[in-house]
Amino acid sequence: MARNQVLIEGRVSRAAQLRQSPAGIPIARFVLDHYSEQTQAGMRRQSRLRIAVIAAGTGLAEQAGRLERDDGVRVSGFLSRADSRSGDQRLVIHAEHIEYTGLEGSGD
């Protein structure tokens, strides 16, 4: 099976909204801002992105639901397109693990 694995750190720029699927599965969605410095072609450069994180299922969704704005998080999971209407361009991270990394100073 083709691999699809993401590990990313950042801060919460929009706190999670917690809701339930019609079948009763809790689903949380929050937005993560990432900023880092990376190496490319032997040179230093910036990496900056904003991406939504979906955390579904008992436990994980509630954990995500407790996150507040500016909380630092480490999320691991996989990427998938956000919805069929916006085509294949917009992506979200579906979380498998979320780790609270403390209140960070603003990255930028």
Next chain:
Amino acid sequence: MPNQSTATYVRVALPCPLYRSFDYRLDPVGGAAPGCRVRVPFGRRSLVGVILESSPRTELRADQIKPVSEVIDARPLLPPDLLALLHWAAGYYHHPVGEVFAQALPALLRQGRPAAIEQTRCWQLSPAGRAIDPAGLGRAPRQAALLAWLAGCPDGADREQLQARDLYRPDALKALVAKGWVKELTATPGLTPPQPGGTAPELNPAQATAVQAVAEHTGYGCFLLDGVTGSGKTEVYIRAIEQALAAGRQTLLLVPEIGLTPQLMQRLRARLAAPLVILHSGLSERERLNAWVAARDGAARIVVGTRSAVFTPLPEPGLFIVDEEHDPSLKQQDGFRYSARDLLIWRARQQDVPILLGSATPSLESLYNADQGRYQRLHLPSRAGTASAPALKLLDIRGQPLREGLAEPLIGAMHRHLERGEQVLLFLNRRGFAPTLICHECGWVAACQRCDSHLTLHQGRGRLHCHHCDASQPVPVQCPECGSPDLRGLGYGTERIEQTLQALFPGHTCLRIDRDSTRRKGQLETLLERAQSGEAQILLGTQMLAKGHHFPGVTLVGILEADQRLFSSDFRASERLAQLIVQVAGRAGRAERPGTVLIQTHHPDHPLLRRLVGEGYSAFAEAALAERRETALPPYASLALLRAEATGREAPREFLEQAHTLAQQLSGPEIEFWGPVPAPMEKRAGRYRAQLLIQSPERAALHRLLRHWIPTLAESPAARRIRWSLDVDPVDTY
């Protein structure tokens, strides 16, 4: 009786789908007149049928004819006028005569039981039993179930009613009687003594004129009582019934649905000091037969019933009434598809009795007949008492942000009315939480496997339901296409709006009244009482709320969606929409405070909505009639619809093609055919459906064709491979 002494043969209507009657020999000769039931051998079975004619001759050879096994009735069960009505109905609707007769009789009579009133044992909660909480009877679940159910039956329940719900347990009943919680009585189901005590309000001049017009009339006459909502049509009925009672005559009153009109029944019982019986599908078979016999023997002076009550024999008819004459549920929609209104008009003419058709929104057919001078129109132009007509307003919701289906101006108006201590009624003709379940990620939609339709999400029960075939399944935990758990309800049903209202108006109680919230017996009555007492301030419901209820505290009505029917393929859709809007709007401002009606729409410039809101139902009806004339649709033409369905897609179409070819050979240019075409929802409950519409400006020409065509079709080999039906004067063309 003519021929009775010499009758050797009888012609019998038997409950079978054949377009004919059957001859049998009477042994001994005589002793049975038309209208008597007989038991006869039919193939290997024994059937109960009704004698249509007796005759000294038959066309059958002596060795072909079988004898009657038993004459059930010593004197005719059905009087000649009813035999004539059923005969005519079988001819007009081109339906097998035996099935027509079977439909007209209560089930116990179809089974050959005697036409006599019988007492039965029944069980009723005692005052001590009312005080018991069934939940506390943990170790006696059957007793608890009985207590809980009997709590909803103030008149008690008999064995048949308990058995129908699998609650009949003699031991449990005995135990409850021993504890003094339940009383065992003998009762005559279906017959309750009159309980008058109501006072008569003063008639306004229009009501008085209407009552007088009916009173001064002798013999047949059809009156169209065209009275705006809240104008006191019921009071006119009551006065007219009183006159019939005083003249020693019986009244037959047809209503669309009795379960939806407990208030009408209460008023009739409170005001009319005469034996009244009710006939509808919610009765036990014993109740139904007792009521039927009481009507036939003249003991019941007033008969109120749903459409099949049109077949109740009455020895002394004096007045016929059809309430909400525009209502499509007066037309039977399966089997023998008859219009109870139209049959009652025919019966009125035949029995030389006046008939009163009442509605705030008369059907276009009836308005047309009034214009032609066939009916006398009686106007009730204003509301009874001090109430004034509600003001209708269109609320343009194009580009407006909606909060879960509610526009801001509507929410604002609700706040203002609620703060003044008034009630608000919201109307949405869609039950469930959301009409569609969609996968947010891949766009998959939950569809019914057996119908061309989406499944409705019922959040409270955690199930998906098909509102067309009643299939049901649990809500899936993930999308069957892409696996995402993120499934969402798309669109709004009453269940969802109820949640929204609870969030928006936490200080007010909201009642949801739809088929889901009123499944159990007595629930509708309870909810209506809570609505009328003012205990709940927000009433939310489907068309169950639209019919005939009186909510004096409601001053604001919101119609959440008017657009659904604006673009329907059915030519009657606009008429139905206008009737529904006017009926729902009529719930507002029925007491001293004026009412407001807000209609949310994406089509505020639609000519139909504009005319209805600006000029009222009469102006709408006039324009709609002009349109019908231009397009040569009823009442300017007669229609019949031939429907066919089968598990395969081709068979219905092939049958209709053959039927079409045959019909063209039998008819002239005055008949037009549309189709065959697939039905608007082609697949339903696993069957493919197609239809052929037959149309003619001349009713007689249409019926000439049907008379030859339909029996031939019934015999054709293609008819055996599919299910088919004929609908004369269809109320829905799909």
